[in-house]
Amino acid sequence: MYLFADDTKIFKVIKNSEDEEILQKDLITMGTWSDTWLLRMHPEKCKHMHIGKQQRRTVETPATYKLLGNDLARTDKEKDIGLIIDPELTFEYHISEKIKKANQIFGLLRRTFHFMDKKSFMLLYKSLVRTQLDYASAVWAPYKIKDIDRLEAVQRRATKSLPGMNNLSYPERLKILNLPTLSYRRIRGDMIELYKLTNNIYDEEASSFFKSMEGCGTPAQQQRKHKNDIPAAFQNIVTE
Structure with a gap:
């Protein structure tokens, strides 16, 4: 769960119905926590979004989640800190x-x-x-x-x-x-962010996405081996 000012986000990788049940339990716990601290959430303002491949979102029956006894509306786009997120x-x-x-x-x-x-x-x-x-x-x-x-x-x-x-x-x-x-x-902004991530300017957890490529094969082999370790947003900056 992430908190920023009066915004709260909770997420989980969903692979099966058990994961959906775990996420629902987390929502119940979050609702109880908000009531305990007198920070009651407004379910009518809360929404849920599935981020993933279009085929998975359309073929499978979308789960219905509840918060404080109310069904959460499903959305295909949501603005978060000035950025509009879409499912894909x-x-x-x-x-x-x-x-x-x-x-x-x-x-x-x-x-x-x-x-x-x-x-x-x-x-x-x-x-x-x-x-x-x-x-x-x-x-x-x-x-x-x-x-x-x-x-x-x-x-x-x-x-x-x-x-x-x-x-x-x-x-x-x-x-x-x-x-x-x-x-x-x-491109310049991407390179600045990449430098910060790889030099622990943000935090060590962010830097863990990038693994050392030293001493393991030719540059081409290193690139193929470690490409999946790099967040997609920075793969072109690192590999090209």
Whole structure:
């Protein structure tokens, strides 16, 4: 069970009906704990989600869980600390929402500031627009070209709106503004997170995901042997 402010999350790997029963018992224990400490939860605000392969979610009968005597609603997407989680962890809905929000904010800026020079653009864009596309990107960074292009299109349009930039290519605009591409920023962010994980900057449990590759075969053999030890979000950074 994880607690963050007034949010509570409980989870378990479900392989059979016995695992479902164990999770239900945990929910009962959690409900009792909340009552004991006068922090009663609201079952109508609580939901449950199965994260896994589509075939498993549709073929098998979904379990019904209860909290404090009330059935928990099933959901296919849920916002958690600013990140929209979906059952297959594709984050496509999250990406679409972030693109929509970033475009809305930049549209508001264009309507508010009738003239925007390079200095004011950089200040407003970096603080209000780009932050929408950067937040927690190490978790949801896209791997599909269509999603990468959709995200990059936000910065393409924004930089093109500046006076004198309309006829310049995207790389030329970035060079003048001294801006990196959004995909570069995501890769850089992944590398920073990877460094922190492998150097115990977070905690030893997080670092345990990454095992030493020293002294065990050729680089190619090491890569194949240890790829499964690396969280999927960082496999491209480590192996490429």
